[in-house]
Each structure stands twice: as structure tokens, then as C-alpha cells.
Amino acid sequence: MNTPTIPVPHFKQPLLQTPFHARARELSQVDSFIPWAGYTTVDVFTTMEQEYFAIRNATTLYDLTPMVKYRIAGPDALGYLNRLVSRDLAKLKPDRVAYCVWCNDAGHLVDDGTVFRLGADEYRLCTADRQIDWLLDSAIGFDVKIEEITEQIAALSMQGPTSCAVLKNAGLLGLDLLKPFDIGRFTLAGCPIVVSRTGFTGDLGYELWMAPEAAEAIWDALMAAGRSRGIRAIGSQALNIARLEAGFLSPHVDFVSAEHTIRTGRDRSPLELGLSWLVDFEKGHFNGRRALLAERERGPRRQLVGLDIEGNKPAHNSLLYTGPKGNREIGSISSAAWSPTCKRNIALAMVDAPHFQIGSIVWAEIYMNRELVWERRMSRAEVVERPFFAPSRRRATPPGEF
Amino acid sequence: MSQSRYDCIVIGGGHNGLVCAATLARDGRSVLVLEAATQVGGAAVTREFSAGFRVSAGAHLLHLMPAELIRDLKLESHGLTWAAQRMPTTALVPGGTPLAVTPSATGSDSGAHTAYTARMRRFAQALVPLLGKVPPRLGTTDWSDRLALLRMGWQIRKLGRRDMRELLRIGGMNVYDLLQDEFESDALKGALGFDAVLGTNFGPRSPGTVLTLLYRLAAEFAGGERALSQPQGGMGALCEALAKSATSLGVTLRTASPVAKILVEGDKAAGVALESGERIAASTVISSADPKTTFLKLLGAPHLDTGFVRRVHHVRSRGLAAKLHLALDRAPTFAGVDAAALRGRLLLAPSLQYLERAYNHSKYGEFSAAPAMEITVPTANDATLAPAGRHVLSAIVQYAPYALKGGWESQRASFTDLCLDTLEGVAPGLRGSVVAAELLTPIDMEREFRMEGGHWHHGDLAFDQFFFVRPVPGAAQHRTPMPGLFLCGAGCHPGGGVMGVAGRNAAQQVLKSGSTP
Secondary structure (H helix, E strand, O other): OOOOOOOOOHHHOOOEEOOOHHHHHHHOOOOEEEEEOOEEEEEEOOOHHHHHHHHHHOEEEEEOOOOEEEEEEOOOHHHHHHHHEOOOHHHOOOOEEEEEEEEOOOOOEEEEEEEEEOOOOEEEEEEOOOOHHHHHHHOOOOOOEEEEOHHHOEEEEEEOOOHHHHHHHOOOOOHHHOOOOEEEEEEEOOEEEEEEOOOOOOOOEEEEEEOHHHHHHHHHHHHHHHHHHOEEEOOHHHHHHHHHHOOOOOEOOOEOOOOOOOOOOOOOOOOOOOOHHHOOOOOOOOOOHHHHHHHHHHOOOEEEEEEEEOOOOOOOOOEEEOOOOOOOEEEEEEEEEEEOOOOEEEEEEEEEOOOOOOOOEEEEEEEEEEOOEEEEEEEEEEEEOOOOOOOHHHOOOOOOOO | OOOOEEEEEEEOOEHHHHHHHHHHHHOOOOEEEEOOOOOOEOOOOEEEEEOOEEEEOOOOOEOOOOHHHHHHOOOOOOOOOEEEOOOOEEEOOOOOOOEEOOHHHOHHHHHHHHHHHHHHHHHHHHHHHHHHOOOOOOOOOOHHHHHHHHHHHHHHHOOOHHHHHHHHHHOOOOHHHHHHHHOOOHHHHHHHHHHHHOOOOOOOOOOOHHHHHHHHHHHHHHHHHHOOEEEOOOHHHHHHHHHHHHHHOOOEEEOOOOEEEEEEOOOOEEEEEEOOOOEEEEEEEEEOOOHHHHHHHHHOHHHOOHHHHHHHHOOOOOOOEEEEEEEEOOOOOOOOOOHHHHOOEEEEOOOHHHHHHHHHHHHOOOOOOOOEEEEEOHHHOOHHHOOOOOEEEEEEEEOOOOOOOOOOOOOHHHHHHHHHHHHHHHOOOOHHHEEEEEEEOHHHHHHHHOOHHHOOOOOOOOHHHOHHHOOOOOOOOOEOOOOOEEEOOOOOOOOOOOOOHHHHHHHHHHHHHOOOO
């Protein structure tokens, strides 16, 4: 147990606290906490805007501890993971990370996440949702050991153009040699720390993995090292804008796990979610392969796309139509925001065939509450490439000195 | 034998495997049957259990194999003869008078029994078409599936308003309540109820036991006028006739050839590898092994999707029936049982309460303190099974759970002893005539017949493992998620018992799928 011992019984304290909780509590100005995977986490520290601009212009600390982590190890670990996910992990070298999705028998998404290869036969799977049942059932017939280690590892996401400089300043020598999706091992504040060049912002950034006991010391060291480069703790709201600019999917928002859907037809395949680049049909069998082959054969019925919408009002939950009169419905928006960096009104939407081609025009029905008077506007939207924001600094190695 | 490529390979030379192979060969396919044991037959074999004494190792009565299947494969011209047909059933009552289970002999229950038998026959008749066919798939837009579902509905509707209502009323009930409503005599209720739980993981009060009873009756109905019968030479003789029929149609049989792996090439079944290391290629592989063995051991989970593997893994397939074989130095005498009844089937389940109590033990991993038995004396009809003047007693004993607390090795002797004591209660003096005794527990059957859990239906017959979800959704039409791999064993609809329907239907599916040689 990494959480502080609390004298109240667990049923009166249903949300766990992360090892960074005391620090977050100190910095929280608006007392805005939300539950995430059984932990209480910060939604906003000060204002969403301030935190968002820190991601794009300075560096930010985001408490990633509630991310569900599984240790997968054993002689069949690679075979197991390669049957589980749709990507070919045989190509994943030690100390590298791969973003993956995994499907059920019908080729529908169970979840997405990242696979860390930490050794020859040792992997770590990071996901949004707990799914030990699916992982264990997938292990039938494989010599592999799977355990949840969420509570054994504290994690911070450090994102922003000055993140590399701050980490170097904190004494992480050689950090600038890490390429995107590399893993490195360092010492910080006298504690061992694993750093991966990964993130959820589409920007230069790192994720830091450490023992819970080291959490506060490392937080303090980073805050001290980053003071001159505008370091700031951020909550989930700001991150959500950044991830949308980067075109990343958010589970429960842009797709619902096939293990959770109740209504038929609500499951989504990686092909529908625009993730066919994660599906390797040549690598041998994997969950959902036969169904996905059949789906590829008949062509997708709908697809998740990026939209550039006229005006500046975010098209939250809008229905989409073929024309401004709204006669024929062809989809809906799952994530939307005004992108402060792109200066565009962007969204992720599920759109029916054939309207999902790049350049297609669709119409979003946007509702606006103007001092309790609702107005409806049909806004022209164009299907555009994702990501919306992809600065070259996110890939540059070594990263620039910002 | 030098041939190393066939159109079809059938894994397992039990009755279903042989029927499947013969049906395929008749349509011009080159077929190889691979049997792990040194003789064909699977669990339907006759084997020596003590010097000079032979017995059917598994089922000892033939009553479920459709008459038309026996005709189609010309089994009678391939040597199948009958030691007995239309065998009577007698209910044994410890310390009481045995009861012939036939409406004319059931006293005050006679009228109810006549009506019950006629009604159950009508229901069984309505279910026969459902039993003999490949189940339709649910939730498809395919017209053949929809038609099959409609036809099912029509079969039941055709019974008429009263009967249909009654069938739907009792369909999901337990057999205890059904029989309690109908009859007075405990012995009659026990005997009729026993057929509902024979070979299943149920007691008479378990839900769904009317279904298992109807199911058995429907299969018996399809078996035709022969009813309960005993092949001359035991059940092995049936499989020998099947083997001869198959061979005459061009099937190659290889015994002592256990399969280690189903080979896969380019996501398609491509043949098998034997335990000896030999590899044999085929465009179609049909497995008569149980679903768990087929998918998890022979094919391997890595070739399948998690959801499917999960379903296979969860198939309930732990046997509860043991087989007791006694070598006797003289004909057994059951109190009050005449020579004619001795040539039939003797049921030791004197009341439903007795059966339910016997079942209770198995829930907790114990064997029944007072087991129920289906007893036959095969030598009463067929003297060839034992040395002159000597006899064999064969009994299916319930309940003997697969996962016995403490394990079977240390308790085999005490359960055998308990069975002998139980028999002594209805056949005084039997113990003194026992020359040798053999008890086959589910553990032994698993080992000897290579069926997971030692379950002779390769999985419980229950609502959730029945018809269009048997053995699991995704493999209920004999096809499997692996192209080119089919199932033909008792794990498929319509289940176990020496029936052969699964084998025949699987062959038809293979032919229909048009997999070209």
C-alpha cells in the first residue's frame, strides 16, 4: 500500500490518494478534484487556461499514478501480448514503448494503452481501465504471469517544450538522447527513476515512473529544477485540450470498451477509429483478426475523423448532418474544443460512409446557451487530417533548448 | 499407410468419428481416421476387464442411434447383430418388490403412466427433427437459419394448443416436480426420474431435468422400434461394424496413432502431427475429441480469440458417472427379478428422494453414500462375453464426482466396496459370487478414453450448453473459428450417448462447406 494510512475505514474513504496527493492539495487553488480509476485526482489547480498554456509553452507535471499498470512476464510474454494486441510487438526492442489497441473476438476495441518492454521477457501494460479478467482469460494456453502493479508505481507525466531542459537541470544526464518511445533509467533526488519519452499531449514530454516512497522527493526536485522554466502542476481539464489537439482518443469519450457496451452496434473496431495503422494482419493470429479481415473486405461503415468547424463555439456532443437544413443525420461529435494553439475550432467525430473522406463537408448542430436562451446554429465543418497540432519539437532528438 | 495427404483427417475413432469418416468417404473424400487406442471405438468398446470376462467399457445399451443411420451405413451387413432388443426396464426396491416400468404393471399409477408415456412420446416426436439436425445460428440474417427456427416453432405449434402449452410449461421444470404431480409410486418416480439425470451433472430437483429427459426420449424415438438393445459382442461390436463399413467405403483407419497437434498454415487447418512426430497433411481436420481437448490441447489457444477460448474453458465437463464391472462365477439373483427382467435393464433408484440425496454428496466433492445404478447383466443375453456358466454385471453408478475430495486413488476401493454393499441389498448373495471387480471413475475414463473430465457427453447437457450453444457459440454448427477445422464428437449437438448423429451432421457440414479435396 502506497497510500498514507488513514484512520477512517475504507468504505468511508472510497477514493484512494496518490503519493502526490499532499503536494497537489497544497497547490490546489480551486479545490477541484475528480475521481479517476479509484483515485482522487486534480481536475484544475488554478485555471484551465493557465495550465493549458503551460503545456504548450513551458513544462507541466501531471499525476499519472491512477493509470492502471500490469506487469506481464514469462517465457510466453511476447507470444501472449502479440495474440492480445493487434500490433506486431516482435518488433518492439527492449527499453521501447508501443501504443497499442486490443480487440475482442468481433474485432471491436476492448481498450487502448501502451506496452513497455522492460526486459527480454518482461513487459508493462498501461491502460485506462482495469481489465484483469480479460488479460487472465487471454493467458489461457500461455506460460505467462500477469499482475496488477498500479499501486506499486507512482507516475508523473512531464510535458511541454522545456521539459527536457528541466529534467537535465535536475541532473538526468543523457536524457536528451532518448528518442520518442525510448525508455531510460536515471537517478533523481537520490532515487532510481525510469523515464519514457511518451505522453498524451503530442508535444515534447516524458513520463516518469518511480517507487511511491520516492514520489514526494522527486516532485520537489522537479519543481525546484523547473522554477526558472515555468513549471506548473496541471489537472485533467487542460490535458484534455492538449490531447484533442494531438488527435488522441480518450476512452469512455471517443469509444466505449466492447467489454462495457450493452447495446449492439456501439462497439468500435480499430478500423472505424482510424487506427488501422495499429493493425498488422501479417504477424500471425491475434484477437479479432478474422473479424477485422472481414471488415476490411467489406469496407468500414463509419470512421472517426477530425473536424475543423467554422466559428469558435466548441461543438460539444453535436449531431452531424449532410446539409445545413439537418435533414440527414450522418454522425456525431465525441470530443470538441476551441484549440488555442491552432486557433481552430476542432473536434473528433464518428461519421458514416462516405462522408468521412478528407475534405468532405458536414454540418454540425451546435446549441448555445446565451443567458438562459438557447440558440441553435448549423456550422459548416470540414473533415481534416489528424493530428491538429504536431510541432516538430515533439520528435526532435536531442530536443531543442527552450 | 504410405499416403501422407488426405482430403479429411478424423481425429478419434469412436462411433462419431467413424460415422463421420464413413459419411465423408461415401461422398468420395479420401479419409484417414486416427485413433489413439489400439482398437477403434473410443468409449464404445468391448474390452476384457478380467481374464475371460468382457464388457462394454462405457455405455452398455444401444438405444439412441437412429435406425436410418444403422441402415445407411449397412451396419447389419457388416456384422452387427443383436443380442437383445426392446429390453424391459425394472425398478429395484431394496427390501421390497421390484416394479416393471411399463404402464400395464404400475398398479394405481397405471392410468397416469399410460397418459404420461403417450404425452411424452408426442413431445419427443416433436423434438426429433430438432435433435437430428445441425442447430441454426441465432441472430443471423441467413434465411436457412430463420427457416430452421420457424420450422422448430412449427413443430411445437403443431402439437396443438393443449400439448404445446403443456410442453412449454414443463420444458424448463425439474423432473422431481413433474413426476411428483403425476404419480404415487416412489419406485416408479425414481425409475422415471433416473433417466433424466443419467450421465448428467444433475439431481432430479435440478432445473432443466425435464429437458434432459425429453431429450433422451426424443433420441430413443429416433432410434426406432428397436428401443433398448444390446449388440451381440457388446458395444465394441457396433464400432467394429462401423469400422468395417467405413473401410469398405475407402476410409483408412490407423490405431495406436495419438494426435499431438492440429497443424495450422496461413490461418487454416492443414493436417495433424502425431505424438510420434509424424505429420500428415489434409485440407480438412474433423475432431471427435471433446471441445476442450480439441481447442485447448490439440489446436492451442494462441490460434483462437480470447472470448472463444474463455467459452471453451468454461464448458462444464466434469463427469459424475462411474462404471462398475463385476466378473461373477454364477448368474446373479436379484430379489423378485425373473429371468426375463434380468435380461433387461435394472434401475436402482427406489425414489426421487434417494436420487436427490445421492446427488447431494457430489455437490460437495463426495461420492454418494447410497448410489443410484443402471444395471445390466450382458451375459444374460450374450454368453460370449464370459467363460461358460459365468457372468458379467455392468452398472453405471452415480454419483462419483470427477473432482473427488481427497482423490480417487485412495478411495477407489472403498467406493467399490460401497457399490457391492448396495448391490447386496437388492441381490443377496451377489458378493460371494464376485470373482473380480473393476471400477472406472471419471478420472479413469478421462485417462483411458482421452475425454476431458471423464464426461461421457463431453460436457453437461444443460440449457446453457444445449442445441445452438453446444458446445459453445461459435462452434455449434460443427464449424469452428479455425477454417478447415470441424467438430464431430459428443461435445456437439445432440450430445453423447452412442448416437452417431453428431458424426453424421459434421460430415454433412464439411461437405456443404465445399472444402475441395
